[in-house]
Amino acid sequence: MATLIAPTSFSPGADAEALRKAFQGWGTDEKTVIAILGHRNVYQRQQIRKSYEEIYQEDLIKRLESELSGDFERAVYRWMLEHADRDAVLANVAIKSGSKGYHVIVEIACVLSPEEVLAVRRAYHNRYKRSLEEDIATNTTGHLRQLLVGLVTSFRYGGDEINAKLAKSEADILHESVKEKKGNHEEAIRILTTRSKTQLMATFNCYRDDHGTSITKKLLDNASDDFHKALHTAIRCLNDHNKYYEKVLRNAIKRVGTDEDAITRVVVSRAEKDMKHIKEVYYKRNSVHLEDALAKEISGDYKKFILTLLGKKD
Template identity: 55%
Template structure:
């Protein structure tokens, strides 16, 4: 369900690297050429281009891009060119632990929407790049209920199969309902179930919860809509069960804010373009009665707009 449009005949990495070099030299940068190449290459192709560029020109492609580009366009191109998805996720996770850019939602997104193996690769990339574990940085930079939820969330290695224990699902649905009725939202059992159960098992539990107690769990977790921990807990459950609905909402909020939240818009488009952007677009149109490409065009401009549209499968580049 990706949206990335890769040409049937892809030029060799050396041809792409040469064209990118041409885009950087001379009077002014050729942004259209950069978009036409990078926005139409998948992760493994981009990795080969970066390696070829470095060996041919003796400079990291990211360094060249950093010299030539600026503002929101620079951020989206740099994130997109940042090598394998695990490298990009490691960078985003590290950024999310910094004081000035700390963002619990980004950490939760990465931990909840990547497969167990992909999350493991993120943690390997994080350790190789920052010489610390993701778990220790998350633990150090969070506190209270946020730490109680996020540390096990980034530490887990969930079972990925479809096997479900229905007896367990029924008993854990009852347990969740009891704890939520007591407003014990940070209870160890609540956190254990949400952070360790497979997505299939969790779905079965939440279906039981809905059927047995007459409400979706996220409705019962809205007792205090402004509580930041409860917002994060509801978002975690949504990410684990319906990630496309979660990302549609992030895009909607980013575009509908007074002044676009380019940081969120860039992150979602870049991280989901090769995953489930088609589903997110369908959800966006259904929820907002406007196609996502039109919403982006109405809210952004220039090379940044062109890159966004190319990554979601629209535009001329």
């Protein structure tokens, strides 16, 4: 469930006017920006943007970029984009940042539904005049390329059918591939990039039953190169993305010099989807509420904005 608190009725025109007022005069009234945009869902934000454009002949997102700064600006900018468009931007930034960005591409490809991934690919066309897979393929090689391109281009079957025999035999193939670095990666890539999520879940369960440990634990021992790291991320995102996001947040908070980019990415992407569940997983794992842990590490308007998206009452 979502953590975002948005009103059922609102006036895009009134919001646009209030934002305009917040921009005027000396300095920006960030409090108002947070009070409005931190409490509007994706459809409402698009309507506000449209209203603002109609009334003031100015793009609200561009104006926000010039009014705000730092982590707060980046968070509001990403929050303002429609979901698929935001993920297209995230993917593009990730591609450009090379090795450090592969996990973001894997996240988008493995967490979203097949139809949502498709929407991101369409948004990528519109924004960059190239295909997502084109840019990934140009910037990677070998097994890493095969895996990343395979994940973003896959259109998995969404049904609930499970082939138990297949799950067993493919768990063995994955085991062979994972246990040594020179394993049969082509087959592991085939399985992870084409099977339905339900089938993969059954395969991961078989792996645990037959080999006494989870495939992610086993992979972690070998996850030293980019390919194995991406493989590890893919399996975790496909298997249980809430647990995966909990760990992204945990690492971002723990790190010396907090990783605001990761915090923004997870909160902005999931606040309207399943952030409540991620918060529960976080509390269960850390015995401290996510908001409290974050409050100690981030600050200023950025902190206020992120906590608002996490459902903090004003």
